[in-house]
Amino acid sequence: MNPFEIALVTAEALSKNPEVKEAVAVKPGYVNFSLKGDVYKRELQKLITDSAYFNSDYGAGKKINLEFVSANPVGPLNIVSGRAASYGSALTSLLKRAGYDVTSEFYVNDYGRQMDLFGISVKERYFELCEEGYKAQIPEGGYLGGYVTDLASKLREEKGDALYDEYRGKEFDLKKNFFRAWGLERMVEAQKKTLESFGVVFDRWFYESELHEAGEVKEALSIVEKNGHIREEDGARWFKTTKFGDDKDRVVIKQDGEYTYFASDIAYMRNKLEKRGAETIINIMGPDHHGYIKRLEAIIQALGRGLEGLEVLILQQVNLLEGGEKVKMSKRAGKIVTLDGLMEEVGKDAARFFFVMRNYNSHLDFDISLAKEQSDKNPVYYVQYAYARVCNIFGHASEKGAETGPEKNFAAADFSELNEEEAGLVTSVLDIGDVMTEAAVKRSPSLLVQALNGLVSSFHSFYNMHRVVGGGREAERLFILSALKVALEECFEILGITKRERM
């Protein structure tokens, strides 16, 4: 049987279904079919009344730990984190709707060398303020950003010179000192605040130090050692990651007896899997971490699990341009382009939208001057405008005394003959649920953005061709718009975009 013959048989069978209006086979092997109007009407009704209409049980309650952003607490969040936050947050929502049991998580690297250097940097800037002529000695790899000086003056406001008197001339404990602890707290606070105003909230903030304090790093290493994956060389202890496809073994305990960051990661992954029962771990990381994938794969296997339990998504680089010229984004260089700054320039909604417009594996050029300059032509306005228009129609309908409640309009609506624009709008609305599931499965919120654009485009076309209030099919159209409004709200919520009732 060739494809067309199969299509013929299928079309014939479909035609017998009482909900099918028409089904025709098309070469080379497609079946085009349409449903009866009442089917659409019934589905729209479900969408309006059931808040879980777009959800699916695809994930069957599987436990996923989704980690993203996880920026070191040594500075304000930058634009790379912004992309991660935007993407990760949308993906979290999508996975939850697709029936997964998701925990979104931010890992705070508050234990290692970076944190030590940050503590020193804060101390030096503080000393600079306390002592006339003191020249801050920021060590190699320390933090030169102006925010460190700001922190220092805030600290001086709080404490005066008390800390200067306490710490001056004494040996400085890199791990246990006020500056480090205080700076950490301030930075995490600041990052949380930034994320909150960006509309991103994590289920859990997990501190690396928790693992050390609970002895889990030691514990995890002994398990890996018991499984035969540790060796000693040059006074250091190595995890034999080459057994799992890495190109070289990795140090877990340095010559000086300190654990490496990688050692914490073993404990961290074990914590997610064993202590908290995650069945799948998803890590969203920057492109500079792709060399880390093999190491993570080694960990999960050394813990006796399969590779299918780990998924590493490399979110590609963001190139920030200003007037076509590249802006360098190194945290350590001190010349920082922050997420707060971006929101101020282009607005939260535009930033959130831009960051998920393209898929995670593509580089992203973000021209800040362009986004700013063309802000009224920004694609996010296109979708927000549709929502405002819908709201406006309902407002107008009320003024004219029309029935706006979906229940009554459902009863009055005749869906037997939808025109082209009505039908297009209805199918676009109903399609959103499938798109959400697909976007979750493919880890591509950009698919939802695309569908949302299509949906909104259907609406704008419809709007320009047909009147709703006093257009002759008022109940039908208001009923459709009730459903559209719900669909838009759901999409906006996932993408973190504000519903604007007026524009």
Next chain:
RNA sequence: GUGCCCGUAGCUCAGUAGGAUAGAGCAACAGCCUUCUAAGCUGUGGGUCGGGGGUUCGAAUCCCUCCGGGCACGCCA
């Protein structure tokens, strides 16, 4: 050198669990407001899907190879 990502319209990019005539926005051009918001709509022009080979009834999508761009390859985190 090795690994990963990318190469699609003038520009920025969607689309890659193989399927119909490859899409959108911006830019260009021509129209649409006495009527629910013109931040909108309608139409026109614009393509060797980086090149070449292969698999298939069918390839932007899968395989091989080459070219071009980006990033990463620490007892850093």
